[in-house]
Amino acid sequence: MSDVIAPDRSGPALELTGVQVRAGRRPLLNEITWRVGYGEHWVILGPNGAGKTTLLSVASAVRHPSAGTAHVLGHRLGRVDLRELRRHIGLVAASQRLVDEALMEEEDQTAHTVVLTGHTGTAAPLWDRYGPAEHERAHRLLADLGCKDLADRPFGVCSQGERARVRVARALMADPALLLLDEPSAGLDLPAREDLIAAVEDLATSRPALTTVTVTHHLEEVPATTSHALLMRETRILAAGPVEEVLTPRNLSDCFGRPLHLDRVDGRWYARAPRI
Numbered sequence: 001m002s003d004v005i006a007p008d009r010s011g012p013a014l015e016l017t018g019v020q021v022r023a024g025r026r027p028l029l030n031e032i033t034w035r036v037g038y039g040e041h042w043v044i045l046g047p048n049g050a051g052k053t054t055l056l057s058v059a060s061a062v063r064h065p066s067a068g069t070a071h072v073l074g075h076r077l078g079r080v081d082l083r084e085l086r087r088h089i090g091l092v093a094a095s096q097r098l099v100d101e102a103l104m105e106e107e108d109q110t111a112h113t114v115v116l117t118g119h120t121g122t123a124a125p126l127w128d129r130y131g132p133a134e135h136e137r138a139h140r141l142l143a144d145l146g147c148k149d150l151a152d153r154p155f156g157v158c159s160q161g162e163r164a165r166v167r168v169a170r171a172l173m174a175d176p177a178l179l180l181l182d183e184p185s186a187g188l189d190l191p192a193r194e195d196l197i198a199a200v201e202d203l204a205t206s207r208p209a210l211t212t213v214t215v216t217h218h219l220e221e222v223p224a225t226t227s228h229a230l231l232m233r234e235t236r237i238l239a240a241g242p243v244e245e246v247l248t249p250r251n252l253s254d255c256f257g258r259p260l261h262l263d264r265v266d267g268r269w270y271a272r273a274p275r276i
């Protein structure tokens with residue numbers, strides 16, 4: 001019998017207790033205690049080098065803590081096959097090569113093909129593994145992300161904004177319980193950013209069981225459907241909890257080390273530094 005593991009929904013989606021991550025002697029994360037319930041939508045904010053991506057690497061079952069315990073989808077890292085666990089986690093990160101985009105461009109593969117590769121979690125398509133149901137699902141996901149017209153377009157000619165939404169569709173192909181987005185709007189122009197945010201907000205409604213964690217540098221990129229926020233500074237959590245309690249001018253000023261004003265319009269946040 002294979003060791004297939006499934007998300008355990010009797011507890012939280014993520015539970016990190018006293019987590020430390022070191023690279024050599026250098027601490028990258030310290031005393032991280034964090035709990036994410038199923039169906040919650042978190043944003044992680046913090047200055048460059050605070051440890052946000054390192055935290056996502058633990059949450060995505062890519063990295064073990066050096067100390068402390070991390071449960072991901074109810075399974076303790078260190079006691080479970082990480083590759084099996086990662087089948088239930090969708091990760092969209094500009095820094096990671098999840099799909100061989102150069103090969104996709106070279107071979108004129110379509111956006112639909114890129115989404116299909118999410119089914120096998122491979123960098124290139126494995127055609128004998130995709131039946132009519134997978135093809136149909138890839139089309140549906142492109143439609144869900146507001147880009148069904150891209151299905152037959154070569155991925156290589158898609159704009160950065162279109163690629164960003166195709167990557168999210170690809171991450172959803174394996175029907176993950178947890179979707180992690182690391183700076184999904186990086187490099188997008190204003191309309192492309194807004195389209196991506198709208199697509200992520202729609203997911204919160206269309207997939208109520210999906211848990212999401214988004215890392216971003218900009219308050220303007222925080223989806224209105226965000227339920228919780230975590231602020232990091234210098235390897236540690238500064239504040240974490242319901243978004244209305246955490247995203248305050250005082251917390252943000254402490255986090256980024258300068259006075260900041262914060263506005264909220266139609267559910268979205270806008271931050272700016274006052275002129276001194």
Ligand SMILES: Nc1ncnc2c1ncn2[C@@H]1O[C@H](COP(=O)(O)OP(=O)(O)OP(=O)(O)O)[C@@H](O)[C@H]1O
Pocket residue numbers: 023026028046047048049050051052053054055
């Ligand atoms: N393998 C490693 N060895 C040594 N230092 C590392 C390693 N990985 C990350 N770091 C350092 O750890 C710190 C935290 O990195 P991380 O990428 O988690 O920060 P971040 O908050 O995501 O930053 P940014 O906003 O700039 O993307 C950085 O100073 C980085 O240089």
